[in-house]
Amino acid sequence: MTSLPPLREVIRRHGLSASKALGQNFLFDSQLLDRIARVPGDLSGQEVFEVGPGPGGLTRALLGAGAQVTAVERDRRCIPALAELGDAFPGQLRVIEGDALEVDAPALFAGKPHIASNLPYNVGTALLVGWLSADWEPWWASLTLMFQKEVAERIVAAPGTDHYGRLAVLAQWRSSARIAMPVHRSAFTPPPKVMSAVVHIVPGDEPPGVQFRVLEKLTAAAFGQRRKMLRQSLKGVPGAVETAEALGIDPTRRAETVSVAEFVRLARALSN
Ligand SMILES: C[S@@+](CC[C@H](N)C(=O)[O-])C[C@H]1O[C@@H](n2cnc3c(N)ncnc32)[C@H](O)[C@@H]1O
Numbered sequence: 001m002t003s004l005p006p007l008r009e010v011i012r013r014h015g016l017s018a019s020k021a022l023g024q025n026f027l028f029d030s031q032l033l034d035r036i037a038r039v040p041g042d043l044s045g046q047e048v049f050e051v052g053p054g055p056g057g058l059t060r061a062l063l064g065a066g067a068q069v070t071a072v073e074r075d076r077r078c079i080p081a082l083a084e085l086g087d088a089f090p091g092q093l094r095v096i097e098g099d100a101l102e103v104d105a106p107a108l109f110a111g112k113p114h115i116a117s118n119l120p121y122n123v124g125t126a127l128l129v130g131w132l133s134a135d136w137e138p139w140w141a142s143l144t145l146m147f148q149k150e151v152a153e154r155i156v157a158a159p160g161t162d163h164y165g166r167l168a169v170l171a172q173w174r175s176s177a178r179i180a181m182p183v184h185r186s187a188f189t190p191p192p193k194v195m196s197a198v199v200h201i202v203p204g205d206e207p208p209g210v211q212f213r214v215l216e217k218l219t220a221a222a223f224g225q226r227r228k229m230l231r232q233s234l235k236g237v238p239g240a241v242e243t244a245e246a247l248g249i250d251p252t253r254r255a256e257t258v259s260v261a262e263f264v265r266l267a268r269a270l271s272n
Contacts, residue, residue, distance in 0.1 A: 004088055010055050014081045018190055022075050023120030025188035027057045032187055037061035039144040039180045039200050040114040047113035049140070051100040051127060052120050054078050056085045062116060063089040070094045070113070072103050100127060106139040113139075118146040121192070125151060125167070132170050136206040143201040144180065152179055152197035159259045165226065166219045172260045173215065174206045207264050215267035222255035222263075229254060243269045 007028045010016070018024040027033055036058060037043065044066035053059040053071040055078060062069050063085070069092060073082065079097055086093040096103065101123055119127065124147055131143060147155070150163075155171045156179055157163035171177040180200040185191045217237055225233040231251035234240040241251050247269060249262050258266075 004060065004085070007055055007057050007060075010081050010084075014055070014077060016055050016075075016077055016081065019075065023052075023122045023124075024054060024075070025118075025121075025190060025192050026054055027118055027187060028189060029187055030057075030061070032183070033057050033061035034064070035181065036118075036144065036146075036198055037065045037067075037116065039198060040116060040142050043067040043114065046141075047109050047111055049105055049109070049113040049115045051115070051117040053082055053095070054118075055081050058116065058118050059085060059093065063092050067114075068092055070096065070108050072096045072098055072100045072105075074099050101130075106134075109139070112141040114141045114144065116144040121148055124148075128155070129167075129170065132175065132201075133212070136174060136203070138203050140203075142203070143199070145199050145201075146183065146196055147199055148192070149182065149195040149197045152199045155199050155201075160257055162256075164256050165223045169215070169219050169260050169263050171201060173210075173264055175201050175203045177201045207268065209268045209271060210264055211267065211271040214271045215263060218263060218267055218270070219255075222258065226255045230258070237270070239270060240266065 018026060043062060046067050048062050048067040048069045050059055050062065050069055050071040053073050059069055059071055073095060076097055079095060082095045086095065115131065128145065131140060153163040154165060154167045156177045157168040178200055180198045183196040183198060185195050218240060221237050222230060222233050229252045230244055231241050233255060234244065244251050244266055247265055249258065249266060
């Protein structure tokens with residue numbers, strides 16, 4: 001590998017002033033970036049899908065770890081900077097200029113890539129929900145994603161906590177999700193208003209006999225009126241209240257007290 005210029009110099013040389021509309025908050029600390037790149041485990045020879053490489057801070061760390069990186073970036077100003085990075089790691093980096101919400105990502109890979117991204121906040125949750133809603137076993141091997149701390153807490157939340165809701169059930173019913181590391185707002189340029197955290201999600205076995213759309217319907221209804229008792233909030237899902245009762249899930253409970261396993265049992269009983 002040839003030696004690379006500091007990221008701040010790359011930004012200056014390519015005129016990459018951060019765009020708020022594109023959710024651009026860049027990371028320059030190479031130690032932090034290396035720590036993030038280690039979260040998925042040994043990436044040597046592994047395929048990685050990165051959304052929003054920007055000037056390429058995380059991309060460098062992923063390439064340095066030996067990954068084969070495919071990166072989708074919407075901001076065309078970043079493409080020449082990324083091309084230089086590709087020259088420094090011959091044959092390891094493929095850059096696609098485009099919108100990650102529209103790219104057919106699974107079609108880009110022969111195997112199962114790890115997904116790693118310092119996500120643009122405005123599209124982060126939509127991308128996560130898309131990846132978690134994939135046909136199972138999913139097309140990706142793991143997710144290592146930066147979120148605003150509050151979103152990260154919603155992803156890993158346990159029942160009985162304020163953050164527990166649809167996103168927690170979606171992220172936990174057939175995957176395990178944990179906060180790999182908190183990241184201080186001052187690590188970013190420009191610093192966002194809020195703190196961040198890297199979340200690590202690993203897919204697990206899908207519980208048998210559960211239709212995803214039934215689970216979705218249940219959690220949408222239950223958390224749509226999260227302060228109401230289940231006997232009220234689940235009224236719109238045919239058979240749900242009676243089935244909950246039959247399964248020993250007391251319909252006077254509120255959604256936020258119902259565990260992921262209980263939602264799964266209820267969804268299984270209502271799936272056909
Ligand atoms: C938070 S910045 C992260 C930049 C860089 N990876 C880093 O860590 O310093 C988010 C990046 O996502 C890009 N981006 C925003 N929306 C996008 C989209 N819909 N598809 C692909 N990239 C997008 C932005 O241009 C920006 O480069």
